[in-house]
Amino acid sequence: MSAVPVLSVDSLSVEFRTRSGIVKALENVSFAVNKGEMVAIVGESGSGKSVTAFTVMGILDAAGRVTRGTATFGGLDLLQAPEAALRDIRGREMSMIFQNPRVALNPIRRVGDQIADVLLQHGNVTRREAPKRAIEMLQKVRIPDPERRARAYPFELSGGMCQRIMIAIALACSPKMLIADEPTTGLDVTTQAAIMDLIAELGKDQGMATLLITHDLGMAAEYCDHIVVMHAGHIVEAAPTAELFAHPRHPYTAKLIAATPKPTVSLMDLAAIPGNLPDLRAAEIAPCRYSARCERKQTRCDQALPQVLGDVKNSVVACWNPL
Amino acid sequence: MKDLFNKPLLDAQALYKHFAVGRKPSLLDRLRGTAKPVSMLHAVDDVTFTIGKGETLGLVGESGCGKSTLVRLLTRLLDLTDGSIHLDGEEIGHLPAKGFGRSPYRPRIQMVFQDAGDSLNPRFTAFTAIADPIRRLKPIPREALKARVEELAGMCGLPVELLGRFPHQLSGGQKARVGIARAIAVEPDLLILDEPTAALDVSVQVVILQLLEDLKQRLGMSYLFVSHDLNVVRLLCDRVMVMYLGRIVESGPAERVFRYPAHPYTKALLSAIPHFDSLSGDAGHATPRLRISGEPRSPIDPDPKVCRFYGRCPNGTEACSQAMPLLQGVGPGHSVACHFPLADTAAADIAKPDPLIEDVA
Numbered sequence: 001m002s003a004v005p006v007l008s009v010d011s012l013s014v015e016f017r018t019r020s021g022i023v024k025a026l027e028n029v030s031f032a033v034n035k036g037e038m039v040a041i042v043g044e045s046g047s048g049k050s051v052t053a054f055t056v057m058g059i060l061d062a063a064g065r066v067t068r069g070t071a072t073f074g075g076l077d078l079l080q081a082p083e084a085a086l087r088d089i090r091g092r093e094m095s096m097i098f099q100n101p102r103v104a105l106n107p108i109r110r111v112g113d114q115i116a117d118v119l120l121q122h123g124n125v126t127r128r129e130a131p132k133r134a135i136e137m138l139q140k141v142r143i144p145d146p147e148r149r150a151r152a153y154p155f156e157l158s159g160g161m162c163q164r165i166m167i168a169i170a171l172a173c174s175p176k177m178l179i180a181d182e183p184t185t186g187l188d189v190t191t192q193a194a195i196m197d198l199i200a201e202l203g204k205d206q207g208m209a210t211l212l213i214t215h216d217l218g219m220a221a222e223y224c225d226h227i228v229v230m231h232a233g234h235i236v237e238a239a240p241t242a243e244l245f246a247h248p249r250h251p252y253t254a255k256l257i258a259a260t261p262k263p264t265v266s267l268m269d270l271a272a273i274p275g276n277l278p279d280l281r282a283a284e285i286a287p288c289r290y291s292a293r294c295e296r297k298q299t300r301c302d303q304a305l306p307q308v309l310g311d312v313k314n315s316v317v318a319c320w321n322p323l
Numbered sequence: 324m325k326d327l328f329n330k331p332l333l334d335a336q337a338l339y340k341h342f343a344v345g346r347k348p349s350l351l352d353r354l355r356g357t358a359k360p361v362s363m364l365h366a367v368d369d370v371t372f373t374i375g376k377g378e379t380l381g382l383v384g385e386s387g388c389g390k391s392t393l394v395r396l397l398t399r400l401l402d403l404t405d406g407s408i409h410l411d412g413e414e415i416g417h418l419p420a421k422g423f424g425r426s427p428y429r430p431r432i433q434m435v436f437q438d439a440g441d442s443l444n445p446r447f448t449a450f451t452a453i454a455d456p457i458r459r460l461k462p463i464p465r466e467a468l469k470a471r472v473e474e475l476a477g478m479c480g481l482p483v484e485l486l487g488r489f490p491h492q493l494s495g496g497q498k499a500r501v502g503i504a505r506a507i508a509v510e511p512d513l514l515i516l517d518e519p520t521a522a523l524d525v526s527v528q529v530v531i532l533q534l535l536e537d538l539k540q541r542l543g544m545s546y547l548f549v550s551h552d553l554n555v556v557r558l559l560c561d562r563v564m565v566m567y568l569g570r571i572v573e574s575g576p577a578e579r580v581f582r583y584p585a586h587p588y589t590k591a592l593l594s595a596i597p598h599f600d601s602l603s604g605d606a607g608h609a610t611p612r613l614r615i616s617g618e619p620r621s622p623i624d625p626d627p628k629v630c631r632f633y634g635r636c637p638n639g640t641e642a643c644s645q646a647m648p649l650l651q652g653v654g655p656g657h658s659v660a661c662h663f664p665l666a667d668t669a670a671a672d673i674a675k676p677d678p679l680i681e682d683v684a
Contacts, residue, residue, distance in 0.1 A: 044526060144617070161618075189552075217525075218596065259528075263554065267532060
């Protein structure tokens with residue numbers, strides 16, 4: 001934790017302009033990812049996980065606007081950098097794996113060519129060498145019979161295979177940073193395990209920093225070193241994995257853990273989280289966006305949002321009345 | 324366990340569903356006698372099982388294993404290639420799927436679909452969606468219909484004010500409730516649930532699962548619960564059936580199968596679930612990791628002598644490529660289709676009396 005983090009996001013706020021008003025999608029989001037580390041952002045749908053990833057990659061929807069904050073990557077503030085600089089970084093220094101590989105891949109281009117495109121774009125190889133390097137990448141992500149598969153179109157491959165192709169594209173230029181946005185949604189458990197093992201292993205080999213966006217606490221626990229919990233555009237808690245599960249401090253984290261089915265708990269013992277996400281279009285949102293759902297709410301929760309440093313190094317909890 | 328459900332509600336015997344793939348031979352080829360036989364995709368192969376009254380049976384397997392085809396056979400949306408389905412002692416397997424919508428059996432088997440958002444008609448309000456099956460299958464006067472739909476909404480925890488809304492105005496959990504209310508509207512005996520919570524967040528998932536359990540108790544339905552989330556199956560099911568490439572590879576009481584899986588595939592499925600038990604300080608349940616590599620074999624014209632899991636199986640031997648293993652008992656109500664069932668089942672039995680046997684006694 002001593003060196004400069006690969007990616008450090010600092011007090012990031014993002015708004016979306018919509019027909020029904022301005023949505024404050026992210027507010028004061030800060031976290032860092034170190035070299036060789038895997039960090040998870042977990043949260044339910046609508047918590048701002050993907051918006052965070054998209055903002056960092058500079059591929060935010062046109063309606064979205066960064067109102068505050070920085071995202072520093074290799075000394076460069078990604079949020080201020082010109083598009084040309086971002087183009088150079090994306091794919092080479094920093095890559096992203098998307099949620100649905102079948103949609104993210106070009107359906108009318110052979111997968112081998114799509115991998116070669118990235119290599120050619122960043123000028124690492126000559127036109128002659130590119131196909132060979134693409135096949136090597138396919139081998140690396142353990143696709144059997146890579147010479148034949150390089151000539152396949154995405155529709156000819158299974159979901160798990162397509163996700164491997166996405167990983168091959170993302171890792172083709174040995175990036176320093178990988179953002180994986182729900183990389184295994186819609187895949188079977190056995191395929192999910194294989195894909196996550198692969199990401200973790202390749203990450204370790206290359207000393208790559210990985211940001212995993214997921215709603216699956218189990219997956220975050222199994223693969224990540226550090227977990228950031230988001231709720232309605234706020235970071236409510238961030239801590240090293242073991243610490244977070246052993247002693248969740250934010251009431252929302254505790255509820256989330258209690259709501260997740262696990263082998264040792266019966267159906268009636270699982271606790272639902274009451275209430276819904278607050279309406280982020282409202283002019284006045286409570287400083288703690290969880291307070292309306294919270295059982296430990298106190299009067300000062302309506303006044304200001306605390307940023308309390310936890311007991312353990314590197315942990316943060318945003319709560320006046322933590323567990 | 325069987326004794327508790329003496330006469331099964333649904334009795335499926337030796338179900339087969341094969342699909343022809345590739346081009347049919349041309350007339351010329353047939354006349355010449357050079358026609359190659361049409362390749363067959365064995366989607367469901369020799370599947371036999373029962374569902375007792377009030378029982379929840381879990382069906383587990385990866386995509387492409389034939390779960391959905393099996394479900395469509397049972398809901399009579401597809402015709403069988405061979406086999407028989409008895410509902411409460413009456414044969415329904417031979418009824419053509421095409422006319423089943425008008426059969427008196429239709430209301431007795433209903434289904435909750437995977438993605439509530441996609442399976443609701445976007446032009447139907449919640450009220451119309453729930454009323455539709457009643458209008459079609461068990462017509463009642465308008466006034467009674469309104470009262471019935473409101474009653475159903477109440478049972479499923481859907482606020483009556485939301486009945487006028489369209490699917491896009493409802494949240495994921497609310498859409499799931501509409502899907503459930505619609506399915507139970509005609510009072511089915513058997514409800515088939517196809518991953519009812521796959522699209523939901525964990526906090527909502529819990530509520531929907533508890534609702535399903537509550538409805539089952541109140542209405543005395545039987546469930547067939549299809550899912551690939553084993554943690555969810557474990558919560559809801561009495562018995563569980565594991566399917567691989569069209570065949571049942573293991574079936575038994577849920578608690579037992581999860582604790583002492585006898586088939587290497589079941590074990591691999593279980594160990595692939597990411598969990599955080601050891602971290603949160605719950606009772607240690609460390610499953611040693613077992614990863615299976617590769618893709619499943621092709622379901623097209625499979626060799627009837629080779630175990631379907633052969634090639635991916637960590638314990639596979641030559642015997643597995645010479646004879647297809649058949650389901651054999653490895654414990655009370657627990658059977659497995661493997662030449663080399665995992666040994667810890669037997670060892671565990673000696674170490675610990677089976678709680679399920681005690682229950683029956």
